Amino acid sequence: MKRNLLLTPGPTQIPPQICEVLGRPIIHHRTPQFQTILKEAAEGLKYVFQTQNDVFILTSSGTGAMESAVCNLLSSGDKAVCVEAGKFGERWTELCKAYGIKAEVLKIPSGKAVKDTQIRELLEKDKDIKVVFTTLTETSTGVDTNIKAIAEVIKKTNAVLVVDAISGLGATELKTDEWGVDVVVSGSQKGLMLPPGLAFISVSKKAFALVEQSKCPKYYFDLKKAKKACDQTDTPFTPAIGIIIALNESLKLIKQMGLEKLIAHHARLAKANRAAAKALGLKLFADESCISNAVTAICVPDGIEGEKLAKVMRDTHGITMAGGQSELKGKIIRIAQMGCVDEYDILTGISCLEKVLKEMGYKFELGAGVAAAQKLLNS
């Protein structure tokens, strides 16, 4: 009888009508029937990515698409900037290291976002930097990056801007073409409300010129193979057929609602979570200037064990939020408001957080969090 509510930054909840699609008998991928779906999905992805560039579909986790960006844009010995504002930014650095790419690491204090001026400075100092790797939503700290401002700087240079939008896509603003973002990477199990298994990567012409020069070894993640197949409405290798069919349906749901409305919806839920946290006397982890639309990181109050808090909510009440990772373990609790989540899910989450905080001895007025969220959601 226990609820299974995921308020985690991936996987997110899957709408019931998408679950139904995932449970259908399989079809073969080299058929006109599947090609029609693939074509529709490719168009739908362009809509959500807000781009006219090709969006290639990879069968992998989001990290596969990140690796694809690194090993297709660069060669061993090339220079790149990696913005590290948290755990997912660090992945760019690790990937560069794996391929012998000289990464200039821009380490940002936890809970803050990189500034466009920091990127400008680095690019002015070293004209050999070919790529700047960034993160739209750093879910480990609950921070959104100002990609618009960074793109403004980078588009005037020869460098290429790569954005890990695995978590942010569909939950926070990202105007790929309008802002001039070259490469956007995403995954299926976040804003797109699907199971994990697919990753996506959109590539601008400016970026594809780098792809042509890259000498890193690659095969499965080779974007030239992806492009060749994509031009024929195909995939280079057997794709995760079931998830692509479900993707096409989820993209239709997003289009029906409209991307702007969807992002506004997530922003509203984010504000409700923040209002609740404040009403409970809890601090938000991220700096207000860069606080995320996709995930809210809340500081665990002194005297409360953060890991136990998350564990009890999940194991006793069936409501899953994420704890902190690495040095933030036990120190924050993260409520994702992305994917298929509505205001009642958010209120449910907050009421569970209140219940367990109360049980664990934290002093506050029971109901204050839910009431604050309700007020915001009804304003």
Next chain:
Amino acid sequence: MKRNLLLTPGPTQIPPQICEVLGRPIIHHRTPQFQTILKEAAEGLKYVFQTQNDVFILTSSGTGAMESAVCNLLSSGDKAVCVEAGKFGERWTELCKAYGIKAEVLKIPSGKAVKDTQIRELLEKDKDIKVVFTTLTETSTGVDTNIKAIAEVIKKTNAVLVVDAISGLGATELKTDEWGVDVVVSGSQKGLMLPPGLAFISVSKKAFALVEQSKCPKYYFDLKKAKKACDQTDTPFTPAIGIIIALNESLKLIKQMGLEKLIAHHARLAKANRAAAKALGLKLFADESCISNAVTAICVPDGIEGEKLAKVMRDTHGITMAGGQSELKGKIIRIAQMGCVDEYDILTGISCLEKVLKEMGYKFELGAGVAAAQKLLNS
């Protein structure tokens, strides 16, 4: 009202009870609940792989696991043997080329299999060969390789044997540990009766010593990362959660039936397909000595357009078999008898083949194919 019967060598049909599992709401992967499933699945994979080695789960198509074998066992400049008995053998050569590995290509005539003596000769001639890449079931030609004999040769040397069992696993014999096979690669959408999206790789101690030395760049497919996560009943990156849960169920089905019985079942269906082909006066493409248990390649008779034959069966009757690839396009038709397929599916397939062959003007006694298959299946 049209049937959707897949008699293709991947994807194969998914049992209804597995479809139901795929349609369930998602759970989070960093939970004790998922860990229990992952642990069971890991054990189940060892049973099907017939090994005590770790079997790592990758979220990718089978090609991802092939790439993983290449870039984890070798370094640029190393020597390897690639057995090319068809399209999938060629993939090993392409992968080696991508990573700067010197591939000695053993080109085998189409429809035939490599002989252990050919491998022995190469290994005796060049002691620097580190890895031999082979294919258990070459679905492009309907051939099974005698891996047992090859393993017998290789285990006496310093070289490591890698088997692409993407198609053969669960459909034809492969005794990994008993025969001394070092690395076995497979995928979800074949004998395991799942949607595509997962790949698997088992690695022996002898092979893992090469992994420790390998200098190829890698990240997502890094087997050291996979091993570290596997030791903690985890995956290094967000896995295709839904397909892993379904995998656990399909492995239970296989264990219930018993692997030996399952392979005997596929062998029986293969014999039925062959008997039908012969009764229809059609030639089998593969040499009798190496004909596959997993897929039957039948030569399209003179005067019949092979591509049209497959297309009409699929588009008019909803019964999908595979045509030939590359230089075999239009020349063969391939009926897979792997995955969730029973004798009635096979009879349905043959009756449809008869129907369309008759319509296309091929001369034969209608019913002869089905009758021959029935006789075999009832003997």
